Amino acid sequence: MTENTTTEIVPTVSVTIDGVALQVPKGTLAIRAAEMIGVEIPRFCDHPLLEPVAACRACLIEVEGMPKPQPACAQVVGEGMTIRTQQSSEVAKDAQEGVMEFLLINHPLDCPVCDKGGECPLQNQAMSAGRGESRFEGEKRTFDKPINVSAQILLDRERCVSCARCTRFADQIAGDPMIELLERGAQQQVGTASDEPFDSYFSGNTVQICPVGALTSAAYRFRSRPFDLVSVPTTCEHCASGCSLRTDYRRGVVTRRLAWDSPEVNEEWNCDKGRFAFAYLAEGRITTPLVREDGELRPASWPEAIDVAARGLAAAGSRTGVLTGGRLTQEDAYGYAKFARAVLGTDSIDFRARATSPEETQFLRAAVAGAPIGVTYTALEQAPFVLLVGFEPEDESPIVFLRLRKARTRVVSVGAVATRGLDKMGGELLAALPGQEAAALRDLPADIRAALEQPGAVILAGERIAASAGAPSAVSTLAASTGAALAWVPRRAGERGALDAGALAGLLPGGRPLIDAQARAQVAAIWGIDTAALPGLPGLSGDDLLTSASRVGLSALLVAGVDPVDLPDPALALRAVDTAAFVVALDHHHSAVTERADVVLPVALVTEKSGTFLDWEGRPRPFGQVFKDALTMSDATVLGMIASAIGTSAGAWDVNGIRRELTALGPWQGARAVVPGVQPQAAAGAGFRLASWRELLDAGVLQEGEPFLAATARPSAAIVSAAAAARLGSPATVTVTGPAGSVTLPLEVGAVLDDVVFVPMHSSECSIYRDLGARIGTAVDVTAGGAA
Amino acid sequence: MAELPQAVRGFWVTFATMFKKVVTEQYPEDSHKYPTQPRFHGRHQLNRWADGLEKCVGCELCAWACPADAILVEGASNTDEERFSPGERYGRVYQINYARCIFCGLCIEACPTRALTMTNAFELAEDNRASLIYEKQDLLAPLLAGMQLPPHDMVPGTTEQDYYANRVKGPAAVEGEVQS
Numbered sequence: 001m002t003e004n005t006t007t008e009i010v011p012t013v014s015v016t017i018d019g020v021a022l023q024v025p026k027g028t029l030a031i032r033a034a035e036m037i038g039v040e041i042p043r044f045c046d047h048p049l050l051e052p053v054a055a056c057r058a059c060l061i062e063v064e065g066m067p068k069p070q071p072a073c074a075q076v077v078g079e080g081m082t083i084r085t086q087q088s089s090e091v092a093k094d095a096q097e098g099v100m101e102f103l104l105i106n107h108p109l110d111c112p113v114c115d116k117g118g119e120c121p122l123q124n125q126a127m128s129a130g131r132g133e134s135r136f137e138g139e140k141r142t143f144d145k146p147i148n149v150s151a152q153i154l155l156d157r158e159r160c161v162s163c164a165r166c167t168r169f170a171d172q173i174a175g176d177p178m179i180e181l182l183e184r185g186a187q188q189q190v191g192t193a194s195d196e197p198f199d200s201y202f203s204g205n206t207v208q209i210c211p212v213g214a215l216t217s218a219a220y221r222f223r224s225r226p227f228d229l230v231s232v233p234t235t236c237e238h239c240a241s242g243c244s245l246r247t248d249y250r251r252g253v254v255t256r257r258l259a260w261d262s263p264e265v266n267e268e269w270n271c272d273k274g275r276f277a278f279a280y281l282a283e284g285r286i287t288t289p290l291v292r293e294d295g296e297l298r299p300a301s302w303p304e305a306i307d308v309a310a311r312g313l314a315a316a317g318s319r320t321g322v323l324t325g326g327r328l329t330q331e332d333a334y335g336y337a338k339f340a341r342a343v344l345g346t347d348s349i350d351f352r353a354r355a356t357s358p359e360e361t362q363f364l365r366a367a368v369a370g371a372p373i374g375v376t377y378t379a380l381e382q383a384p385f386v387l388l389v390g391f392e393p394e395d396e397s398p399i400v401f402l403r404l405r406k407a408r409t410r411v412v413s414v415g416a417v418a419t420r421g422l423d424k425m426g427g428e429l430l431a432a433l434p435g436q437e438a439a440a441l442r443d444l445p446a447d448i449r450a451a452l453e454q455p456g457a458v459i460l461a462g463e464r465i466a467a468s469a470g471a472p473s474a475v476s477t478l479a480a481s482t483g484a485a486l487a488w489v490p491r492r493a494g495e496r497g498a499l500d501a502g503a504l505a506g507l508l509p510g511g512r513p514l515i516d517a518q519a520r521a522q523v524a525a526i527w528g529i530d531t532a533a534l535p536g537l538p539g540l541s542g543d544d545l546l547t548s549a550s551r552v553g554l555s556a557l558l559v560a561g562v563d564p565v566d567l568p569d570p571a572l573a574l575r576a577v578d579t580a581a582f583v584v585a586l587d588h589h590h591s592a593v594t595e596r597a598d599v600v601l602p603v604a605l606v607t608e609k610s611g612t613f614l615d616w617e618g619r620p621r622p623f624g625q626v627f628k629d630a631l632t633m634s635d636a637t638v639l640g641m642i643a644s645a646i647g648t649s650a651g652a653w654d655v656n657g658i659r660r661e662l663t664a665l666g667p668w669q670g671a672r673a674v675v676p677g678v679q680p681q682a683a684a685g686a687g688f689r690l691a692s693w694r695e696l697l698d699a700g701v702l703q704e705g706e707p708f709l710a711a712t713a714r715p716s717a718a719i720v721s722a723a724a725a726a727r728l729g730s731p732a733t734v735t736v737t738g739p740a741g742s743v744t745l746p747l748e749v750g751a752v753l754d755d756v757v758f759v760p761m762h763s764s765e766c767s768i769y770r771d772l773g774a775r776i777g778t779a780v781d782v783t784a785g786g787a788a
Numbered sequence: 789m790a791e792l793p794q795a796v797r798g799f800w801v802t803f804a805t806m807f808k809k810v811v812t813e814q815y816p817e818d819s820h821k822y823p824t825q826p827r828f829h830g831r832h833q834l835n836r837w838a839d840g841l842e843k844c845v846g847c848e849l850c851a852w853a854c855p856a857d858a859i860l861v862e863g864a865s866n867t868d869e870e871r872f873s874p875g876e877r878y879g880r881v882y883q884i885n886y887a888r889c890i891f892c893g894l895c896i897e898a899c900p901t902r903a904l905t906m907t908n909a910f911e912l913a914e915d916n917r918a919s920l921i922y923e924k925q926d927l928l929a930p931l932l933a934g935m936q937l938p939p940h941d942m943v944p945g946t947t948e949q950d951y952y953a954n955r956v957k958g959p960a961a962v963e964g965e966v967q968s
Contacts (some may be wrong), residue, residue, distance in 0.1 A: 112847030112900045113863075113877040146876075222863035222877050225848045 013079040018088040030083055031059055031072035039085050042096055042129040044103075044121060044211040045163035046073035049268060050172060056163045058103065058125065060095035061085050069095040086129065100130040106141045106186065107212070108158045116213030118226040122161065141186050149179055149190070150198040151711030152218050152276065153207060157189040160214040166190060166206035173269065175405055175424035176200035190214070199712045201398055201696050204275035205268075208258055218708040219276050220256045224248075233260055235613050235623040236274040237327060237606045238702060240490045241399035242615025243270040247278075247607065247626050254278050254607060254626070265377055265615065271398035272709060273696055279705030281605055284589055290600040297600065302641075309599040310645035312582035313344060316556030318535065321545045321580075322349040322503075325561035326490070327702075328635060329611030330497030330620070331658040334509060335636025336560065337502035342527045342650035343643045347505050347514060347539030348554065351498035353561075354491075355467045355568040355775060356542035361504065363465075363472035365673040368488045369499045370511020372667060373618045375458050375487035381407040383458045385451040387484070388413040389437055389475055391462025394421025395696045396491045397616060400460070401425065412448055414440050416691045417719070417758050418751035431753055434691040435777020438470030438680035441478055452482035463490045464693060467776040469681045476675035489616040491694060497614035501662070505545075506538030509661075511668040514538055518670055526661050527650045543569070549576035556582040559593050560603075560635055563701055565762065570770050584642075586635050589701065604632035610655055685779035688720070688757040690738070692768050692776050699764045716765035717748035718782065719758040725749045728784045735786030740773020744786035757782050824908040829891040831909040832884055834927045835902060837951050839943055839959045840935030842872050842928070843903030846879030850895035850904050858888035859895060870939040875948035879903075882924035886912050901952070934958045 012023040044056040052074040060069035064082035086093040143157040171177040182191040229248040236243040244262035259270035289305030290297040340349045393401035411427035418429040432440035465471040479486035502509040512519030524531040557580040564573040585597035608630035612622045640653025697713035743766040846863030864880035872878040
């Protein structure tokens with residue numbers, strides 16, 4: 001990959017601030033230049049990641065030669081400028097205090113009931129830069145309060161200082177200008193269009209950057225005060241974007257999560273799912289181990305449950321299948337990878353709880369597993385051209401979306417739907433029927449091929465390439481032939497880490513091929529086992545694993561956090577769990593799998609353990625334990641207990657020990673599997689092709705218990721093109737019928753290819769796998785109306 | 789006068805005291821005769837508005853001010869169905885731990901609604917620590933005549949501003965002009 005590092009000499013200018021002479025890069029704002037010498041100028045509207053607006057006027061400074069005080073947040077320093085801040089200028093001090101007095105005139109005395117109280121820039125700066133006494137004696141302006149700008153975001157207009165941070169964020173960063181400053185003068189207020197709530201995926205950021213308590217979230221309303229909270233830096237467990245978060249808890253309960261600074265990754269933003277979807281942490285935990293006796297699960301002691309699990313798994317041995325789900329930390333996934341190979345002697349392991357294909361498996365082995373960090377967020381920002389394949393960034397990796405949007409990169413998406421996200425990025429759609437992306441990539445227009453040949457061009461392949469025959473092969477070939485960098489962006493936070501930890505058939509940790517003698521020797525040495533004890537041939541993965549288990553090919557299953565409804569054939573998955581003679585489930589919440597398991601072992605949540613997620617870049621995003629006194633154990637620790645009950649130790653099972661082993665192993669340097677060479681397949685069957693993906697806010701289990709967030713999700717709808725809608729007679733609802741059933745959804749007209757219908761993959765109203773029995777690209781029947 | 793023997797001189801003090809006014813206050817027998825000073829810092833009380841709604845808004849400023857970390861408050865939202873105080877917010881959980889409280893009164897100074905005041909009650913001794921944690925129901929002022937046990941609505945036609953301006957004088961009585 002090409003590095004765009006040219007040594008550029010940044011021109012500087014000389015400036016004098018409060019009598020201190022300094023050199024600053026040309027174009028620096030006076031407020032930042034003052035920070036460099038440790039002078040903090042009061043500010044509300046200023047935000048380093050937003051365009052200057054000089055709306056609040058709190059930062060007035062005196063600039064020599066200018067007749068009136070100037071706003072420091074919008075004043076670019078010029079050569080030889082002499083600036084005096086409140087530290088050395090009575091004019092600036094008086095101006096700042098005057099503005100503060102004006103800002104406070106209509107600000108209500110809400111501090112005792114305001115969520116911002118205690119961490120409020122207005123409170124703090126009223127103390128540091130205010131006069132202390134108000135001369136205002138009239139009635140304050142009042143508004144009805146609070147009003148909902150969305151189900152989640154509440155607005156107290158009285159408290160607003162009209163700094164426009166929220167509206168600028170919505171417009172400049174998120175691209176959702178659904179809130180705007182309305183009216184003028186004292187009546188100026190933030191508002192939405194009457195029929196369009198602020199249902200942005202990024203709306204929570206406005207609460208965090210609001211410098212007063214005007215915007216608050218329904219979820220955190222009146223929950224606590226800053227001095228109640230213990231804050232721990234963590235990593236978001238919801239997707240592979242890898243956002244840094246700050247988790248605040250009070251008395252053993254998480255009260256809120258904030259986006260935390262990570263300039264390389266999420267900058268200072270995150271999405272609403274990462275911010276608000278944490279209620280699942282507290283509700284409905286499995287508290288004790290459970291063992292099946294006479295057909296019923298009953299609570300059991302840890303030694304008993306471990307003993308039962310150990311005996312059952314030891315008996316099945318290499319005839320065990322391991323499904324880890326995509327949400328584990330890298331350390332826990334490594335625990336499963338090691339447990340399968342070293343303790344059970346099986347290689348039938350898969351971390352993907354979603355649609356997969358053997359072609360994708362080979363693609364991951366060849367191009368992704370154990371690969372060093374290649375494409376980064378910064379590279380995306382600098383890329384001249386980005387091609388998206390089977391990937392909708394706003395839904396599937398929101399921070400990638402924000403970066404692409406920020407950079408104004410030229411983006412082309414290969415797909416069937418010109419989404420809202422693509423529109424906001426200013427991207428173009430390269431039409432490809434769902435499941436037919438490979439053909440489109442093969443017959444790429446010359447201008448796109450030329451764009452990909454530019455240095456720094458990037459291909460981002462989403463996890464949905466697995467659902468498109470030939471697509472993994474096609475992206476690999478395209479990257480090789482054009483020289484574009486290729487990155488694979490999975491949806492779940494644990495997928496990349498699990499892949500690098502070896503939780504996929506045929507792969508040992510670090511991307512090592514299972515069949516490579518040198519790789520086997522390296523891993524066996526670290527695990528302290530005989531090389532011959534490792535499975536000799538790649539095991540089963542994906543659909544093969546479940547099919548085999550459902551036909552008594554595998555006699556035991558070890559399952560961690562897999563919800564069958566995420567799998568393309570939920571019935572097959574349940575049949576596999578039912579058929580397998582022995583099922584051990586490690587989970588923190590009950591699911592269809594734990595209900596059918598023979599042994600259920602409760603494990604720690606992300607707040608109760610430390611670990612690492614690898615984001616899509618491959619960048620480790622370590623996080624610490626939030627609840628230090630939690631008694632729960634991580635998956636790897638529990639597996640270590642089963643391993644020692646079976647009588648195999650195989651190295652470390654604690655998080656630090658596993659980290660040491662992973663570091664000692666490092667990434668694989670030897671020969672890798674070859675990229676797959678599957679040819680595109682022509683579409684079969686007639687009718688509407690089903691386009692689908694997981695929307696950011698849907699019926700996922702980690703979003704349970706948060707009604708305000710769920711209410712901001714996009715309404716479930718079947719989306720077809722205008723022509724197709726006209727053909728159907730433009731009904732209000734349509735019935736989509738797949739091989740296994742049908743659902744009735746409101747009809748929406750969108751920028752979708754003709755003969756394609758978009759249905760959300762797993763919303764609260766419909767799940768294409770469960771309700772339709774259809775996969776991406778399946779021909780489905782769409783008829784007007786239906787039993788709504 | 790000749791010097792009395794030392795022993796007798798010592799007893800003279802005792803003897804003379806027998807005819808002096810007794811300063812010992814008998815507790816608990818005569819405690820009713822000796823009330824505390826009116827501004828004595830005793831057990832806290834969570835006050836009510838004239839219609840019985842709670843004055844506490846759950847703002848936690850008392851907990852913030854407390855130098856002994858004796859107060860725990862958790863706020864919550866009033867709803868139209870279940871209203872405990874005027875306005876949006878009320879104190880769902882309110883605890884004072886009298887094993888920690890030093891009766892300094894900073895919490896009283898911090899309270900923005902005069903919800904928290906101190907009574908003169910000082911008989912707080914217990915034989916275990918758990919009983920020294922007073923919950924909200926232990927601290928709430930008794931319902932006086934005309935007060936109604938929350939949850940209930942605000943007096944019809946009033947806003948929380950009318951309560952804060954002390955214009956609500958009873959379950960239906962409002963003094964002066966009410967803010968629309």
